[in-house]
Amino acid sequence: MSQQRQRIDKWLFFARMVKSRSLAARFVEEGRVRIDGDKISQPSRNIRPGDVLTLRFDRSVRIIRVLGIGERRGPYRQAVLLYDELGESMSEKRRDESTLAGPMAQRAPGAGRPTKKERRQVEKLTSNRI
Numbered sequence: 001m002s003q004q005r006q007r008i009d010k011w012l013f014f015a016r017m018v019k020s021r022s023l024a025a026r027f028v029e030e031g032r033v034r035i036d037g038d039k040i041s042q043p044s045r046n047i048r049p050g051d052v053l054t055l056r057f058d059r060s061v062r063i064i065r066v067l068g069i070g071e072r073r074g075p076y077r078q079a080v081l082l083y084d085e086l087g088e089s090m091s092e093k094r095r096d097e098s099t100l101a102g103p104m105a106q107r108a109p110g111a112g113r114p115t116k117k118e119r120r121q122v123e124k125l126t127s128n129r130i
Contacts, residue, residue, distance in 0.1 A: 065084045
């Protein structure tokens with residue numbers, strides 16, 4: 001790792017936050033990335049180790065600290081060495097909330113599929129919880 005700075009789109013790709021570099025560039029252009037609290041919209045913006053990134057995905061928000069600069073897109077075990085997850089991310093909160101909903105109802109073996117009336121009753125129960 002000879003350089004101490006790297007483009008944000010390359011880093012997101014190398015750290016396996018997105019599937020491709022073009023998706024990483026689009027992700028940044030849409031304003032879904034903050035560096036140290038400042039919203040950015042240029043994929044060419046450089047980051048350094050120590051920067052704190054806030055990444056807003058469709059169903060979660062991740063706050064990470066950059067630990068290193070990547071040379072290439074490697075396996076997951078190498079990618080996780082590039083960053084450190086800070087605090088409790090939104091994805092972890094949602095995971096915890098889903099476990100609070102309680103156990104899933106199970107039908108008796110051999111009961112078959114639920115009827116339309118039973119499905120409506122289940123929908124009515126689950127819509128009241130949310």
